[in-house]
Amino acid sequence: MSKNIDELKNISSQVRRDIVRMVHQVQSGHPGGSLGCTDFLVYLFFNLMKRNDSFDMNGFNEDLFFLSNGHISPVFYSVLSRAGYFDKSELSTFRKLNSRLQGHPATHEGLPGIRVASGSLGQGLSVAVGSALAKKLNKEENIIYILMGDGELQEGQVWEAMMYAAHNKVDNIIATIDLNGQQIDGPVNEINSLLNLKDKLESFGWKVYESDGNDFESLSSTLEDAKKSLFSGYPIVNIMKTVMGKGVDFMENSHKWHGIPPNDEQLNDALKHIKETLGDY
Amino acid sequence: MERKEYTYTEKKDTRSGFGDGLTELGKSNKNIVALCADLTGSLKMNDFKNNHPERFFQVGIAEANMMGLAAGLTIGGKIPFTGTFANFSTGRVYDQIRQSIAYSNKNVKICASHAGLTLGEDGATHQILEDIGMMKMLPGMTVINPCDYNQTKLATIALGDHIGPAYLRFGRPKWPIFTPENIKFQIGKGIKFLDGNDISIFATGHMLWQALEAEKILFSLGVSCEIINIHTIKPLDEEIILESIKKTKCAISCEEHNVIGGLGESISRLISEKSPVPFKVIGVNDSFGESGKPLDLLEKYNLNPESIKEAALQIIDKK
Numbered sequence: 001m002s003k004n005i006d007e008l009k010n011i012s013s014q015v016r017r018d019i020v021r022m023v024h025q026v027q028s029g030h031p032g033g034s035l036g037c038t039d040f041l042v043y044l045f046f047n048l049m050k051r052n053d054s055f056d057m058n059g060f061n062e063d064l065f066f067l068s069n070g071h072i073s074p075v076f077y078s079v080l081s082r083a084g085y086f087d088k089s090e091l092s093t094f095r096k097l098n099s100r101l102q103g104h105p106a107t108h109e110g111l112p113g114i115r116v117a118s119g120s121l122g123q124g125l126s127v128a129v130g131s132a133l134a135k136k137l138n139k140e141e142n143i144i145y146i147l148m149g150d151g152e153l154q155e156g157q158v159w160e161a162m163m164y165a166a167h168n169k170v171d172n173i174i175a176t177i178d179l180n181g182q183q184i185d186g187p188v189n190e191i192n193s194l195l196n197l198k199d200k201l202e203s204f205g206w207k208v209y210e211s212d213g214n215d216f217e218s219l220s221s222t223l224e225d226a227k228k229s230l231f232s233g234y235p236i237v238n239i240m241k242t243v244m245g246k247g248v249d250f251m252e253n254s255h256k257w258h259g260i261p262p263n264d265e266q267l268n269d270a271l272k273h274i275k276e277t278l279g280d281y
Numbered sequence: 282m283e284r285k286e287y288t289y290t291e292k293k294d295t296r297s298g299f300g301d302g303l304t305e306l307g308k309s310n311k312n313i314v315a316l317c318a319d320l321t322g323s324l325k326m327n328d329f330k331n332n333h334p335e336r337f338f339q340v341g342i343a344e345a346n347m348m349g350l351a352a353g354l355t356i357g358g359k360i361p362f363t364g365t366f367a368n369f370s371t372g373r374v375y376d377q378i379r380q381s382i383a384y385s386n387k388n389v390k391i392c393a394s395h396a397g398l399t400l401g402e403d404g405a406t407h408q409i410l411e412d413i414g415m416m417k418m419l420p421g422m423t424v425i426n427p428c429d430y431n432q433t434k435l436a437t438i439a440l441g442d443h444i445g446p447a448y449l450r451f452g453r454p455k456w457p458i459f460t461p462e463n464i465k466f467q468i469g470k471g472i473k474f475l476d477g478n479d480i481s482i483f484a485t486g487h488m489l490w491q492a493l494e495a496e497k498i499l500f501s502l503g504v505s506c507e508i509i510n511i512h513t514i515k516p517l518d519e520e521i522i523l524e525s526i527k528k529t530k531c532a533i534s535c536e537e538h539n540v541i542g543g544l545g546e547s548i549s550r551l552i553s554e555k556s557p558v559p560f561k562v563i564g565v566n567d568s569f570g571e572s573g574k575p576l577d578l579l580e581k582y583n584l585n586p587e588s589i590k591e592a593a594l595q596i597i598d599k600k
Contacts, residue, residue, distance in 0.1 A: 058358050107385045115356050117385045120376050126346045127381055130353020130361075133338065137314070138357055157377070160346035168338075 002047045005216045010277040011082060012042045016247045017280060018078035018091055020270045023261040026095040029103070032257035033149065034075035036180045036213065036242035041075055043219045044145060045083040048227075055085055055112035063142045064131055066115060068124020069149035069178065070104040071259065077101050080113035081281075088281040122155025124148060125175060129165045129235075132173045143230060144173040151183030154192050159204070165235040166205025174226050175206075175237045178213065180244040182255035197239060206237045213240035247274055282476035284500070287493045289457035293430040295487075296394040296451050300325025302437025303362060303392075307333050310360070310441055316351055317364045318344045323453075324364035324394050344369045348377035351389040360441065361389050367396035367450055368409040375415055382446050383419040390440045391416075392449045396426070397537030398565065398582060399487055399575035400453040408570035414542020416448040417515045423447040423468060424515040426536070426544075428489035430458045432512060435466035443468055450486065452537075454575045457490050471518035473525075477507035480593050481525040481532040485511050485544045488535035488563070488584060495589035502590075504597065514544045522548060523556055531559040531596045535589060537579075540564040559599035561592050 003011070015038050023029035045051070049063040067076050074094065081088045086100075093099035100111040104119030116127050128146035135142055152158065165173065179197070181188050188194060201208050207229055211222035219240075226236050244258075245251030248270045251262075262270055306313045307329045315329050316338040330337040340347040344365055351361035363370065370393035371378070382389045398408050417424045423445060427433040433451045440447055474489070475496060484492035489510050496506045507525050511518060511534075526532050532552070534545035545562025552560055565582050579585050 057356060059356060060358075064356070116352060116387070117380050120380045123345075123349050123377055123381050126349020126377075127353040127356075129346075130350035131356045132353070133350065134354045134357025134359050137335070137359065140357075157343075157345040157349065160343035161349065164340060164343065164346055164350070167341075 008042055008046060008216050011046060012038050013275045014278040015042060015075060015078045015082060016274045017271060017276055019074040020248060020262060020267060020274070021280065022074045022078070022091055022094040024267040025092065027261045028095050029074050029261060030071040030259045031074065031261065032182065032244040032251060032255070033069065033072040033178065033180065035246045035248060035251065036244045037072055037147065037178050038075050038246065039216060040147070040176065040213045040219060040240060040242070041079040043216060043223070045079050047220070048223055049145065050142065057115060059115070060138065061140055061142065064115065064144050066124050066128040066131070066144070066146040067105060068118055068146060069121060069152050070118030073101070073103065073105050076105060082278065085112040091281040121149070121152040122157040125158050125161040128173060128175070129161050129170050132170050135172055142172070143227070146173065146175045148175065148177050150177055150179045150181065150194060151188050151191070153177065153194055162201070162204045162206065169233045170235050171231050171233050173235050174223070174230070175235065176240050177237065178242055179239055180242045182244045182258065184255065184258050186255055201237050201239070206235050209236065209238045211238055211240045213242035214246050249273065282473070284475060286497065287459045287474070289459045291458050292455040293458055294453060294455050295427060295430055295433040296323070296453060297325050298427070298430040298433030299392055299394065299437050299449065299451055300328060302434040304328040304332065306438055306441040307336065312358055312360050313362065313441060314338065314354055314359045315362045315364065316340055316347050318342055318347050318369065320365050324392070326364050344374045345377050348374045349381050352381040352385060352387045355387040355389060362392050363389065364392050364394070366407060367393035367412045368407055371412040371415050372409060379419060383422050386421060387446060388444055390447050390449060392437070394451055395453045396450045397452060397487065398570045398578040398584070399537060401575045401578065402572045404572040405569040410539040410565050410570065411542060412450060413514055413536070413538050413544065417547065421445060422515065423513065424450070425468065425513050426450040426486040427512050428486055428510055429456055429460050431460045431462045432466065435464065436512065439466040439468055452487055456487055459490065459493070469513045469516045469518055471521035472510040472512070473507070473521065474510055475506060475508040477505040478529060479505045480597050481507045481509060481529045482535065482589070482593065483509050483511050483522060483532060483544065483548055484535040485514060486537050488537055491579065491584060491586055492535050492589055494586035495593065498586060498590045499593055504593065506593065511544055514547060517547050517551065519551055522551060526552060526556055526558050531600050533561045533563055533589070533592050533596055535563040535584070537584060538564050539567055541567055559596050561596050563589055563592055
């Protein structure tokens, strides 16, 4: 059953707590992009996707999600757990020895919800398009969702996949680009600019939507609109503006929090502003 | 086993064995899909494409994307066979294979033509001699290098039932057909072609025929060779290798690959750990290839029957 905006905000709040606690606990991981994409992943898993109750790798007759920018694993694990794929207590094993919650998502330990390993950037769109082809062969009318980072678009393979999907009319996919404008070494515009991304994507044959990834109303109206354009002969992309580090004021809008954990004092400071809504792990 | 002199009546390229095997698989299993990066004719995938256009994916000159698409197609029960040259099937896309296929344990069959020196005139940019090494180092990857048309066809068909990532390596030139066409191909099981007592010769791919030719010379010199085909480099058939060297007490290996990282290195590790005997790896001695005719190249790089004979005699002397 779909959640109202207050319920979604509550879930996001808990997920943000999970994220900062997870990376603090192991003093390792990527909080910035995770916090920025929290609202999107919450909306996706709690309202947008048609999901089966239990996890099966083939994912027959359900919508599928792929995370290409695997370093934001904290938000992925938290949302998967809060959506019921595994118990929240397992979040405490993040990045530790013998954990299913590897630093970057992996399939080999069978963590429910993970369909392919990611971390080395630029590979997820190809995999998602491949799974969209399988859906078509199986005559399933489900949707493939895929999230990529904006810095990740510097990888050439992304554009190979863009060309392929448009040329072959792969129209059962909605790709989302997390446009937070930051990458490890600094702002994307200073490292290797995307220039006019919308024009680029349109010229590659994709139908482009734009959204505010930290506003549930914007996510809802944009993605519901985008869904209406599916199965029309072209792939769909959602350019989603987010604030890196969203929800933790001292982390917001800075690439410095791409892959740095908070210390004890910073954790306490962050948690004061993020409400515990569903019970900490 | 009585000594048999292997001969042939026909030559055919091993890539055609792949194409014909794929055609058969396509008919018998509707989950088989094929992807190609602008080399449909070279990979002999036209029959599959024409028979099953809905299951054939032309990806253009974009091999990285092809590997990702293949990984994605497995999610939904498909069994993808990718086709391009060996160089572009491995080195060009190593990270895509590593993360999206091998580490993710996807049921993708990476089918690679024009491997080794014998692709000929195109030269070193295309003559990959490192692919077996790269692929065998990936955990969970099965690596197969069949020796002739028939074996390549049978290996292709066998991969249809195999679960897990696999690398199938074959070549461009027309090559003697000397193995039976109607036997079951067993992944991971070596095949004894000749019984012998003086030396074991383990050969893979095109080099098995070279080894059989070398054996004829050695036989005329009174040397009794045991010839074993190791078509599957990984998992390695340790039993057949150890059993053979227990009898012959020395061995050589033959492959169209760098001596670093190939079949010989796998055998070397095995026997140095379990049963040390004099051993030599015949392969390309850590260099790139060059343009030329296939047989001329094999001769220049010491992969011809004469070189195998010389190496065998030297190793026997060390016993």
